[in-house]
Amino acid sequence: MSNLSHPPYFNFGRDVVDHWAKSKDKPALIWVAADGREAKFSFSDVARITAKLASSLVRAGIGKGDRVLVMMPRIPEWQIAMVACLKLGAVAVPCIEMLTAKDIAYRVERAEVKGVITTAAQISKFVSLSDNLVVKVAVGGGEGWLDFAALVEAGDETFTPIEVAAEDPALLYFTSGSTGQPKGVLHASRGIWHWRHSAAEWLDLTSDDLMWCTADTGWSKAGTSILFGPWSCGSCVLFYDGPFDAAERLRLLQHYGVTVYCAAGTEILRLLDQPTGNYDLSRLRRTVSAGEALSEVAIAGWRRATGETVAEAYGQTESLMSIGHRADTGHKPQSMGKPLAHNEMAVIDDDGRVLPDGAVGELAMRAPNPQLMLGYWNDPERTENCYIDGPDGRWFRTGDRAERDEDGFFFHRGRRDDVINSSGYRIGPAEVEDVLLAHPAVAEVGVVGAPDAARGELVCAYVVLRPGQEVTAADLQAFAKAQTAPYKYPRIIRFMNKLPKTLTGKIQRNVLRDHAVREAAKDEE
Structure with missing residues (x-):
């Protein structure tokens, strides 16, 4: 390579x-x-x-x-x-x-x-x-x-x-x-x-x-x-x-003539709440985002505002940036992009076998790779558990589920422990989150599986509304049903003032799952 x-x-x-x-x-x-x-x-x-x-x-x-x-x-x-x-x-x-x-x-x-x-x-x-x-x-x-x-x-x-x-x-x-x-x-x-x-x-x-x-x-x-x-x-x-201020962000982009801008998806969405047409962003030639799934609402809005398509990418602290949309590889909405030059990425099963295009499995990186970490600090066992030896070699396991299409683009399908299994359907939380984020009243959303005796799990959405907005659970459910396959709509919606997050701003799905389990137990009593 x-x-x-x-x-x-x-x-x-x-x-x-x-x-x-x-x-x-x-x-x-x-x-x-x-x-x-x-x-x-x-x-x-x-x-x-x-x-x-x-x-x-x-x-x-x-x-x-x-x-x-x-x-x-x-x-x-x-x-x-x-x-x-x-x-x-x-x-x-x-x-x-x-x-x-x-x-x-x-x-x-x-x-x-x-x-x-x-x-x-x-x-x-x-x-x-x-x-x-x-x-x-x-x-x-x-x-x-x-x-x-x-x-x-x-x-x-x-x-x-x-x-x-x-x-x-x-x-x-x-x-x-x-x-x-x-x-x-x-x-x-x-x-x-x-x-x-x-x-x-x-x-x-x-x-x-x-x-x-x-x-x-x-x-x-x-x-x-x-x-x-x-x-x-x-x-x-x-x-x-x-501090974050959407108008100030846009002013700085204009004033300094920023040419390449990197921001989280939620930040880009908040910039789009501003009258972007009042700012000269003509020197901005590339916008990128990573760390969280970027909704099509954000991508389309940013394209209208700047003429630029947000180039998404994927990386981990352990492996650095490994997949991304390069300027010369085109763009597919909702995709993480293609492997960057020196990385061999694949979708594998639990035995380390490479899966065919269109199959969902665990995203893995061919090892050894100079981008990969030396290991977890003073934890050789945990380090070794990140690797698997398959029929065609050694792989670093990312813990993320993914799918590769026939054109070589990779799509994130959630963490291994995030996938919801409802009545035999496997549902990626990000798919449902993207739909709900397209609703004008929704600011943030986290989706998990809630235990259910009949279906195994139900899709449960925790929603934070934008200030001053009011919407019912039934309204959001109807909206979701109109936007995606019927089995994916959230049968449970809970409204929150804020979502639990890690120090780096990632939604703590484990906390939401624990809450969903407790609420399900109450319903059975």
Whole structure:
């Protein structure tokens, strides 16, 4: 297969950031705050500042292989901290600011974190961890904490980045799985190198682009579309630190002339509630989305507003972006796209056999693959359970159900434990969710199976309405029946003020399933 190779040694700070600074210095980062403040950095600025911070961190006691928890909002210090850690060979552990002190303690103890880089506003969450942490750095400083700016000021800009082998650990992401404690996903330096493929093929980035991805800094998506992917292509990144405001999103797209925009499906839907015709989005040439199914309502609306079709993709924290709509492969609504250049993807059965086109099974990636994680942190058994040896080789099991059509496009069919079996029909929750989301009164929806003695399971929809909207369960059921096959309509609809979600914004279907089971038990009493 193509593009499987990578250099034997790779240090992102040296081989990407410093490379651009020396060979083609250009804008790398435009930061904007909600209050209007703005800062701009070239690649040479980033190269110099990260060298200074890396040298100070080494003097403070951080060395190659040490885990450093990085928890910041969308401020330039996040990119500086991440690249500085990579320059000195440390393993960065990106985390979202919404984590509680308990969440942080779990990660620090589990990963044996040696240092932390955060902001003054967050240091109270680390009070109980003082004995665990050797190096504590805060933007703005704090009692017992090193000041970020002071470390940069005292650093040595001639710092020589550490030699990092392709198999050396470089990143540790904690997934917010729907059950149990989060899993630590450890990636090698080669993984960061291979992020460039999805940036070039799915994001379609060049050194002339301005990329804006609105993901949180603690998500692996930030690596794909904010830091590693765009900078590997020499693209400039827009970084906005402010609350979500649909009108402000559109204003920023217009004002800065963003050319490539990456946002979640729900965000795109909310932008479409605005008078998009009042904004000049003519410089926007590509819009992409991943992480959740994008409804046809959002796709059609965005096409009317911008002339662009949203290019969806699929990836996991464990395997990075592996499937996507490339600019040269056409587009199929509701599809995840086709495998990106160096990935062999298939739909397999429980024995690891490749299924024919049109069959639904588990989505799998041919192994070995340099994009794949080194493994779950200190959990070899769980790591091994992700793989299966089939008749024609070894596969990494994603846990997602999928179907491939005759043209090679893959379609997501839910998680393995999400599929609803009602009267012998297998129903993917996303199919029902897409239908209900098309109703103008519906803001969010989560669909699960509710136990039923006669049918096995009933389709149960948990619905959040848009502000000021009123609609009955019967209205939504009639709407669904008119839009999809009769056996798919939700026989149970429950209205909620909000849906339970993980810290990364994914609907917790397990919580909804537990609620559906309890309600079914009450009905039988």
